[in-house]
Amino acid sequence: MAASASASLRHHLLHRRPRFPLSPNPTFRASSFPRRHCRLFASAVDNGDAPSPVEPSDGASVVDVNPPRGTRDFPPEEMRLRTWLFDQFREVSRVMAFEEVDFPVLESEALFIRKAGEEITQQLYNFEDKGGRRVVLRPEITPSLARLVIKQGKSVSLPLKWFTIGQCWRYERMTRGRRREHYQWNMDIFGMPKVRAESELLQAIVLLFERLGITFSDVGIRVSSRKVLQAVLNMYSIPEHLFTEVCVIVDKLGKLTREEIEKELISTGLPAKAVQGIIEVLSLKSLPKLEEVLGSDVEAVADLKKLFSFAEQYGYADWICFDASVVRGLAYYTGIVFEAFDRKGQLRAICGGGRYDKLLSTFGSEDIPACGFGFGDAVIVELLKEKGLLPDLSRQIDDIVFPLDEELEGPASAVASSLRKKGRSADLVEDKRLKWVFKHAERINASRLILVGKSEWERGMVRVKILSTREEFEVKASELQ
Numbered sequence: 001m002a003a004s005a006s007a008s009l010r011h012h013l014l015h016r017r018p019r020f021p022l023s024p025n026p027t028f029r030a031s032s033f034p035r036r037h038c039r040l041f042a043s044a045v046d047n048g049d050a051p052s053p054v055e056p057s058d059g060a061s062v063v064d065v066n067p068p069r070g071t072r073d074f075p076p077e078e079m080r081l082r083t084w085l086f087d088q089f090r091e092v093s094r095v096m097a098f099e100e101v102d103f104p105v106l107e108s109e110a111l112f113i114r115k116a117g118e119e120i121t122q123q124l125y126n127f128e129d130k131g132g133r134r135v136v137l138r139p140e141i142t143p144s145l146a147r148l149v150i151k152q153g154k155s156v157s158l159p160l161k162w163f164t165i166g167q168c169w170r171y172e173r174m175t176r177g178r179r180r181e182h183y184q185w186n187m188d189i190f191g192m193p194k195v196r197a198e199s200e201l202l203q204a205i206v207l208l209f210e211r212l213g214i215t216f217s218d219v220g221i222r223v224s225s226r227k228v229l230q231a232v233l234n235m236y237s238i239p240e241h242l243f244t245e246v247c248v249i250v251d252k253l254g255k256l257t258r259e260e261i262e263k264e265l266i267s268t269g270l271p272a273k274a275v276q277g278i279i280e281v282l283s284l285k286s287l288p289k290l291e292e293v294l295g296s297d298v299e300a301v302a303d304l305k306k307l308f309s310f311a312e313q314y315g316y317a318d319w320i321c322f323d324a325s326v327v328r329g330l331a332y333y334t335g336i337v338f339e340a341f342d343r344k345g346q347l348r349a350i351c352g353g354g355r356y357d358k359l360l361s362t363f364g365s366e367d368i369p370a371c372g373f374g375f376g377d378a379v380i381v382e383l384l385k386e387k388g389l390l391p392d393l394s395r396q397i398d399d400i401v402f403p404l405d406e407e408l409e410g411p412a413s414a415v416a417s418s419l420r421k422k423g424r425s426a427d428l429v430e431d432k433r434l435k436w437v438f439k440h441a442e443r444i445n446a447s448r449l450i451l452v453g454k455s456e457w458e459r460g461m462v463r464v465k466i467l468s469t470r471e472e473f474e475v476k477a478s479e480l481q
Contacts, residue, residue, distance in 0.1 A: 068180075070171075070174050070179050070181065071181045072179065077395075080395070081390070082183070085377055085380070085381070086165050086183075088208060088211050088212065089163075089185040089375070090163075092204055092208045092211065093187060093204070096161070096187070096200065096204045097161060098162060098163040098187055098204075099162055100162070100163055100165075101148065101162045101163070101164050102166065103138075103141070103144035103145070103164070103166065105137055105138055105166065106135055106136070106137060108133070108134070108135060109126050109134035109135055109136045111138075111143040112124060112138070112139060112143055120139050120330065123139060123171045123172045124136050124171070125137040125169045125170075137169035138166075138168055138169065139168055139169060140168055140184070140330070140374060141164060141166050141168065141184060141186045141374060142188070142330075142356065142359070142372060145162065145164070145188055146359050146370075147363065149190055149370075150360060150365045158190060158368070159189055159191035160188075160190040161187075161189050163185065164185075165183060166184060167181060168181065168183075168184050169181050175348065176346075176347065176382060178348060178378065182376045182377055182378045183376070183377040184374045184375065184376050184377070185374070185375040185376075185377075186373065186374050186375075187201055187204055187373060187375075188370060188372030188373075189201065189370065189371055190369070191369060193357070193369035194306075195303050195306050195307045195310065195336060197355075197369075197371045198355065198371055199310035199311065201373055202221065202223075202307075202319075202320065202338065205221065205340060205351060205375070206221075206319050208375070212380070212384060212389060213384075214383070214387065214389065216318045216319045218343060218387060219319070219341065219343065220340070220341055220343055221319050221321070221339070221340045222339055222340075222341060223307065223308075223320050223322055223326065223336065223337075224322065224323055224324050224336075225300040225303055225304055225337065226247065226327060226333050226335055226336075226337055227298070227299050227334075227335055228300045229247060229250065229327060231299075232274075232277055232278055232281045232294075233246065233274070236270075236271070236274035242268055242270070244331045245268055246278070247331070248331065249261060249264045249265055249268070250278065250327050254325070258279065261279070262276075262279065265278065281324055282324045282325045282327075283324070285321070285322060286322065287301075287304055287308065287322045290304075290324060291305075303335065303336060304322065304336070320338075326339055328353075332356040332358065332359045333354045333356055334357045335357065336354055336371070337355070338352065338353060338373070339351065339352035340352070342383055347382055347383060348379055349379070350375070350376075350380055350383065351373055351375035351376065351380075352373060354371060355369075355371040356370055356372070395444045395445060396446075396447075397425050397426075397427050397445065397447070398419070398447050399419055399425070399426040399448045399449075400426070400427050400437065400440065400444075400448070401415050401419070401429070401452065402429050402432075402437050402449065402450065402451055404434075404451060404453045404454065405454055407454075408454060411457050412428060412452045413428065415477055422481065426450075427444065427446070437449065441467055442467075446467055447466070447468070448464055448467060449464070449465040449467060450464055450465075450480070451463040451464075451465065460476055460477055460478065461474045461475065462475060462477050462480060
């Protein structure tokens with residue numbers, strides 16, 4: 001240290017001890033805990049199924065340290081990943097000129113109870129609050145968005161381009177990338193009736209994938225229209241009131257066998273000929289072949305051709321493909337629908353959405369053309385892990401400030417405060433050996449170590465150590481940047 005190893009620093013290295021030294025026989029050793037407590041702590045690390053409550057010897061109940069099944073804790077390293085992902089969502093929304101909104105996680109149950117046989121209505125976390133009101137932890141975000149649009153009324157001008165990142169809850173069977181709670185990025189456009197809106201949303205999704213390092217060889221986006229199915233039902237003179245129920249059933253294609261789908265469709269009252277026609281059309285993967293079956297004057301065909309034309313102009317045509325089997329499971333979709341998938345077929349849908357022009361009228365308001373998508377946090381993280389695309393998100397701190405003597409804790413506080421006001425992250429450390437401080441600096445990737453020593457402070461100086469190069473120098477405390 002040159003004169004760096006100042007008298008105060010040498011004194012610290014030779015004589016400093018923790019202010020509260022441990023006794024020769026520490027009380028808190030692993031072997032001191034009852035074995036049942038050690039098992040409880042281990043279960044928290046494993047985060048597996050919740051174990052049975054443990055009864056300590058005094059009879060008091062020990063709280064299970066695992067989160068409820070299907071939910072997650074976010075310790076610092078997981079929180080850094082979540083923050084990074086949300087930053088990507090927000091940056092794409094910004095460049096697409098969308099505004100951020102938010103809603104309560106707790107909503108009125110009436111927003112989500114529909115009579116279309118949707119799977120989601122059977123997965124609600126719903127209950128009666130202490131005021132006798134039926135409430136629910138929202139399972140999705142679109143109805144909350146619609147409620148806010150209705151509430152805002154004519155005070156906002158159309159089109160609206162809004163996004164949000166919110167937590168959703170569904171009591172469902174857990175699989176890879178599927179939990180009972182997840183965070184979801186939603187982007188929605190209100191007041192734009194043409195497929196330009198869908199083409200904008202699809203670009204946002206592609207931009208996000210590209211920011212994350214994912215290519216169209218990894219992920220594709222299946223596109224179709226609810227109007228395709230409507231056109232097929234019209235061909236067989238099927239009553240309009242069966243449309244939504246049929247959509248919910250055919251959304252199970254790929255989850256149930258063809259025979260099971262046919263059986264469910266026939267149970268709705270559809271004739272066997274119509275069922276066969278529906279299955280045949282929904283098996284189409286070519287837009288020209290769809291046009292041959294339905295004709296070029298059908299609205300669904302015209303919308304899809306326009307969308308694929310836009311895709312060429314935007315530059316993401318390689319990402320999208322026509323797949324008539326995509327209908328999406330929520331009852332409110334009315335037009336173009338889409339979902340992103342991993343091309344290996346190992347994960348559930350990465351995101352999905354579509355047009356819902358008639359949602360607002362189900363809440364007693366005047367309809368506004370609308371479309372949007374939901375993009376969950378769980379599946380995309382699984383995909384990034386598989387592709388080795390997760391960034392290094394180690395903790396990083398600018399400065400560690402360390403007083404070499406107890407009487408210098410006040411000056412060290414002033415130094416840390418000054419650095420923080422200048423926008424630097426500063427960790428103020430006390431009551432530790434210098435060896436521990438250096439190890440701590442390495443653990444948190446600190447850039448500098450600021451030593452506040454007695455002789456230096458008397459001259460208005462502090463000693464700075466650049467940890468990456470081991471360079472050391474003194475600087476006036478008032479000029480420390």
